[in-house]
Amino acid sequence: MEIRNDFPPMGSKFFGGESNGLVYKTAFFGTTLASSFEMVNAFLDEQGYADIPRPKDAEELRAFLHPPKNGIQGLFDQPCYAHNPIRISFVRGDRKRRKLVLELYNELAPDHLLRFHQRHCLEKEAELLSVMEKTLFEMYGDVRSL
Numbered sequence: 001m002e003i004r005n006d007f008p009p010m011g012s013k014f015f016g017g018e019s020n021g022l023v024y025k026t027a028f029f030g031t032t033l034a035s036s037f038e039m040v041n042a043f044l045d046e047q048g049y050a051d052i053p054r055p056k057d058a059e060e061l062r063a064f065l066h067p068p069k070n071g072i073q074g075l076f077d078q079p080c081y082a083h084n085p086i087r088i089s090f091v092r093g094d095r096k097r098r099k100l101v102l103e104l105y106n107e108l109a110p111d112h113l114l115r116f117h118q119r120h121c122l123e124k125e126a127e128l129l130s131v132m133e134k135t136l137f138e139m140y141g142d143v144r145s146l
Helices: 032-046 058-065 112-116 120-142
Strands: 018-019 023-029 080-083 086-090 099-105
Touching: 018 032, 023 032, 032 058, 032 086, 058 080, 058 086, 099 112
Parallel strands: none
Antiparallel strands: 018 023, 023 099, 080 086, 086 099
8 A cells, every 4th residue: 555545544553654634744763864864765665756856865855954045944944855745854853863754745635735835724624634533433433542
């Protein structure tokens, strides 16, 4: 099963990550940034994202650590590489920069592009998640106890 073609439903855990049905999030921690990035690339290739452009190596990825050219980076913005539908983030506080967080966005979900670019309406998002949770409950019962 490739995540891209069969996105994990809300509440599911898959390869150490979690999905809310809209976004799948997992982390990779290697001995070096290069080894973490190799793990991310292998995972992306296996899960159907081989066609998505990414930095060629860890050194190119490291360039995304720095603030944008205008020098403005939001207080809560995490340094990351983003290319729809993937986002590879560095973890704040990881001084050696070895841990990478990978987010995969469900391309078939409503308002996918708005969500990816963090322009979605939070009220609408909460409503969508509520409907998804209700549907999941009707289909499978209370999955939180599993």
